[in-house]
Amino acid sequence: MEAKKQLHSTFSIDCVIFGFDGERIKVLLIERGEEPYKNFIAVPGDLVEENEDLEPAANRILKSLTGLEDIFMEQLYTFGKVDRHPLGRIITVAYYALVNIDTFNPKASSFARKIDWWAIDELPELAFDHNAILAKAIERLRWMANMQPIGLELLPEKFTLSQLRRLYEAILGIELDKRNFRRKITKMDFLIPLDEKQINVAHKAARYYSFNKEKYAQLKEEGKAF
Amino acid sequence: MEAKKQLHSTFSIDCVIFGFDGERIKVLLIERGEEPYKNFIAVPGDLVEENEDLEPAANRILKSLTGLEDIFMEQLYTFGKVDRHPLGRIITVAYYALVNIDTFNPKASSFARKIDWWAIDELPELAFDHNAILAKAIERLRWMANMQPIGLELLPEKFTLSQLRRLYEAILGIELDKRNFRRKITKMDFLIPLDEKQINVAHKAARYYSFNKEKYAQLKEEGKAF
DNA sequence: GCAAAAGTGTTGGTTGTACACCCATGA
DNA sequence: TCATGGGTGTACAACCAACACTTTTGC
Structure with a gap:
C-alpha cells in the first residue's frame, strides 16, 4: 500500500x-x-x-x-x-x-x-x-x-481567589477549605491584590488579583509548592 | 549518501x-x-x-x-x-x-x-x-x-540505614541529619529490620534492613513521600 | 585505649486541618 | 429582606530542624 x-x-x-x-x-x-x-x-x-x-x-x-x-x-x-x-x-x-x-x-x-x-x-x-x-x-x-503554582496560563489576567480555588479543585478533583486555601496561597506571595473588585454581582464583591510573574516563575522552577 | x-x-x-x-x-x-x-x-x-x-x-x-x-x-x-x-x-x-x-x-x-x-x-x-x-x-x-521512596533497585537485598542515607545524600547532593533521617524513614514503614548485623567492621555493627516491597510499591504509587 | 560509625530524645518552630459566623451586594 | 458568595481567626495536631553523647567493635 x-x-x-x-x-x-x-x-x-x-x-x-x-x-x-x-x-x-x-x-x-x-x-x-x-x-x-x-x-x-x-x-x-x-x-x-x-x-x-x-x-x-x-x-x-x-x-x-x-x-x-x-x-x-x-x-x-x-x-x-x-x-x-x-x-x-x-x-x-x-x-x-x-x-x-x-x-x-x-x-x-x-x-x-x-x-x-x-x-x-x-x-x-x-x-x-x-x-x-x-x-x-x-x-x-x-x-x-x-x-507548583498553577493558573497563570489558565485564568484571565484578573481573577478572584475563588476562581483560583475552583481551578485547583477542578484539577485535583477534591474540595478545598476556603480559609485554608486563602491563607496558603496568599502566603506564597505570587499574587498581587488589585484595587479592583467585581461589579454587578449579587453578593459582596470579590477582590481581583493578578500573578506576580517573576515570583510565579521562580516558584515553578523550585517545585515544592503546594 | x-x-x-x-x-x-x-x-x-x-x-x-x-x-x-x-x-x-x-x-x-x-x-x-x-x-x-x-x-x-x-x-x-x-x-x-x-x-x-x-x-x-x-x-x-x-x-x-x-x-x-x-x-x-x-x-x-x-x-x-x-x-x-x-x-x-x-x-x-x-x-x-x-x-x-x-x-x-x-x-x-x-x-x-x-x-x-x-x-x-x-x-x-x-x-x-x-x-x-x-x-x-x-x-x-x-x-x-x-x-517517593527510592533505593530498592539501587541497593543490595540487605542494607544498613547508613547505606540508605548515603544513597539519598548522593542523589540529592546534600547532607542529611542521621537522627532525623532514621526517624522519618522508619516511620514510613516500608523497611523490615532483620535479625542480622554487620560483621567484621571496626565499629559497632549496624543492623541490616530489607524493603517491604508491597508497602514500598504502594508509597511509590501515591507519590508524596519524602 | 583509640578510632569509627551506630544508635538514641528533646525542644521550638512551622505547617496543616478542622471548623462558623458576619458582610456586602443585587434582585 | 433574602439569597449569594466574600471574607475572616483560632486551637490542636503533625511534622520538621537543630542539636551531643554513649555504645560497640577491630585494631
Whole structure:
C-alpha cells in the first residue's frame, strides 16, 4: 500500500490543550475529517516535518487551532506501540499546553473538521490511543498542581481567589477549605491584590488579583509548592 | 549518501542506567566503536526495530549490557532536534533504569567497545546530545527521590540505614541529619529490620534492613513521600 | 585505649486541618 | 429582606530542624 510505505517509521506530535471555564477543566479535541478514524474525536496532532524540531511542531499545531503563540507547553510522554496507528509505525510525542479559554475561538483546520472543548470527566471514546494520552496528560496536570503554582496560563489576567480555588479543585478533583486555601496561597506571595473588585454581582464583591510573574516563575522552577 | 537515506526519519532508544556504589551515584556509559562519534563516550542506545515496541527495545539494550531483566525502567524524555544526529533525522526516546551495581559485570556489546561506570559529577563530554540527556535524567532522579521512596533497585537485598542515607545524600547532593533521617524513614514503614548485623567492621555493627516491597510499591504509587 | 560509625530524645518552630459566623451586594 | 458568595481567626495536631553523647567493635 502506497500510504503505508510512505508512513513507515515516522513520527507525529499530539497536543493536549487544557483550558478552564471557571468550573471545569476542559480539553480541546477535534473531529477527524479523514481516515483512519474518520469522524472520531481525537487529540489534535500532525506529522512532524522533515526539518522541524518537536517544539516548533507542537507550537504549529497549537497555533493553527487557537491562533495562540508563546503559550505554556511541555512535553508529556512518547507513545510508540507498534500497532497504535493502522497505517504504519508512527510513534507520537505528546505535548500538553495550558491556555486561557476566553482569549480565542477555536477554529477548524486542515486536519480538523470540528473542534470543541470537552470536560475531562466526560470524554468520549477517542481515536488511536488518545484515551491513554489524555489519561497521562490529566495525571501530569494533577501532579503539577500539587508541586507548583498553577493558573497563570489558565485564568484571565484578573481573577478572584475563588476562581483560583475552583481551578485547583477542578484539577485535583477534591474540595478545598476556603480559609485554608486563602491563607496558603496568599502566603506564597505570587499574587498581587488589585484595587479592583467585581461589579454587578449579587453578593459582596470579590477582590481581583493578578500573578506576580517573576515570583510565579521562580516558584515553578523550585517545585515544592503546594 | 546511502546511510543518510536509510536513516532518514527513524528513531532510537537511549538508556540511562544508574547505579550506586555505596558512595556515589554512577551511570553506565559506553565507548562508541563506530562512527559517528567513534571513540566518544555515550549513553547506550540503539535504533528501534520495525516491529519492536519502545519498552522492549529499552529492555533489550539494558539486557545486552548488563544481562539484567525485569529492572525498574521508566521513560524519561524524547529528544528530537533536527540536527542532533549527523546521519539523519533520528529522534531518540530516552529511558532511565536503576540497577544494583553489584549484581552483574557490565559487558561490551555490538555497539559498545568499552563500558564503564562514571560518577555523575565527573562526566566527560559525551557524544550527540547525551550530556543533555544525562542532565535530564539526573534531574528526574532527584525529583523522584524527593517524592517517593527510592533505593530498592539501587541497593543490595540487605542494607544498613547508613547505606540508605548515603544513597539519598548522593542523589540529592546534600547532607542529611542521621537522627532525623532514621526517624522519618522508619516511620514510613516500608523497611523490615532483620535479625542480622554487620560483621567484621571496626565499629559497632549496624543492623541490616530489607524493603517491604508491597508497602514500598504502594508509597511509590501515591507519590508524596519524602 | 583509640578510632569509627551506630544508635538514641528533646525542644521550638512551622505547617496543616478542622471548623462558623458576619458582610456586602443585587434582585 | 433574602439569597449569594466574600471574607475572616483560632486551637490542636503533625511534622520538621537543630542539636551531643554513649555504645560497640577491630585494631
